Amino acid sequence: MNSLRLYRDGVEIPQLGLGVWKVTDDEAERTVLTALEAGYRHIDTATLYRNEEGVGRAVRASGIPREKLFVTTKLWNSDHDRVERAFDESLARLGLDHVDLYLIHWPAPKQNKYVQAWRGLEKIYRDGRARAIGVSNFTVGTLTRLMDETDIVPSINQIELHPYFQQHEMREFHDKNGILTEAWSPLGSGRGLLEDPALAVLSDKHNRTPAQIVLRWHIQIGNVVIPKSVTPSRIKENIDVFDFILDREDMAAIGAMNAGRRLGLDPETSG
Ligand SMILES: NC(=O)C1=CN([C@@H]2O[C@H](COP(=O)(O)OP(=O)(O)OC[C@H]3O[C@@H](n4cnc5c(N)ncnc54)[C@H](OP(=O)(O)O)[C@@H]3O)[C@@H](O)[C@H]2O)C=CC1
Ligand SMILES: O=C(O)C(=O)[C@@H](O)[C@H](O)C(=O)CO
Numbered sequence: 001m002n003s004l005r006l007y008r009d010g011v012e013i014p015q016l017g018l019g020v021w022k023v024t025d026d027e028a029e030r031t032v033l034t035a036l037e038a039g040y041r042h043i044d045t046a047t048l049y050r051n052e053e054g055v056g057r058a059v060r061a062s063g064i065p066r067e068k069l070f071v072t073t074k075l076w077n078s079d080h081d082r083v084e085r086a087f088d089e090s091l092a093r094l095g096l097d098h099v100d101l102y103l104i105h106w107p108a109p110k111q112n113k114y115v116q117a118w119r120g121l122e123k124i125y126r127d128g129r130a131r132a133i134g135v136s137n138f139t140v141g142t143l144t145r146l147m148d149e150t151d152i153v154p155s156i157n158q159i160e161l162h163p164y165f166q167q168h169e170m171r172e173f174h175d176k177n178g179i180l181t182e183a184w185s186p187l188g189s190g191r192g193l194l195e196d197p198a199l200a201v202l203s204d205k206h207n208r209t210p211a212q213i214v215l216r217w218h219i220q221i222g223n224v225v226i227p228k229s230v231t232p233s234r235i236k237e238n239i240d241v242f243d244f245i246l247d248r249e250d251m252a253a254i255g256a257m258n259a260g261r262r263l264g265l266d267p268e269t270s271g
Helices: 025-037 052-062 083-094 114-126 140-149 168-176 197-206 210-220 232-239 248-255
Strands: 003-005 012-014 042-044 070-075 101-104 133-136 156-160 180-184
Touching (some): 025 052, 070 114, 101 114, 114 140, 133 180, 197 210
């Protein structure tokens, strides 16, 4: 499994992980165990997903040493002014004494508490209870304010990113500031991307599924990527993307799919 270096102090994040949004707590236990057995070592959950307990049960049942696993969870919008208590509640639900990555889930600019929330994550990081800290759904504006007003640069920004919504501006800003880009809804969240004819051509060329083509594209442009599936065959298929290469023509064909088509909420206006 490829890893990307997450932080200056050497924390590494597996480049591909399993996302579990919209997975029930019971389903999450089975799904995460299937993924760990398939070789995944990185799980992405959140307080919002209401499945941290199931993720924790799977982590313990797997028998895999904790230090071999990378667990991310996220601070929800309503907890921006109670960060340490919310973090303790997440650890308790997960049954863990630390997480590998803690994220602010959304900046929620209308409530204007994300700078205060980040200071709480800085303390959790300094106390060693999160090996790394980052953000999600931050924009150039909210990231710039965070970097101007606080001490630690976020290690990662998890944003909506897939062939229909390629986020060039954000990826360039991240690269300039040493922030990793992590792609949420990397497969287009089951809303038609994988049926795009351009992917069928590449699928035939490489004898790989459209999902594997898309995930390989993410890997080759340097994204951390967290596809979700509760289907065992797909969970296995999605991690089987490290033994083929998309050539320049293939990458250009996917690049041409960029349509500015956002599928999720707009960080500028939501929360
Ligand atoms: N920070 C944030 O605000 C957000 C974070 N996220 C994170 O990103 C993760 C991934 O995004 P998400 O929106 O869940 O969706 P994805 O883009 O990962 O797509 C998941 C959908 O694609 C289907 N699918 C998965 N693999 C395949 C395959 N190989 N072939 C065909 N279909 C496939 C799944 O079906 P099935 O499960 O039935 O197999 C599901 O319907 C989330 O789970 C969450 O962890 C997501 C949204 C927002
Ligand atoms: O809330 C929704 O409908 C979404 O679009 C998701 O982005 C959700 O807000 C979320 O943050 C999942 O991580």
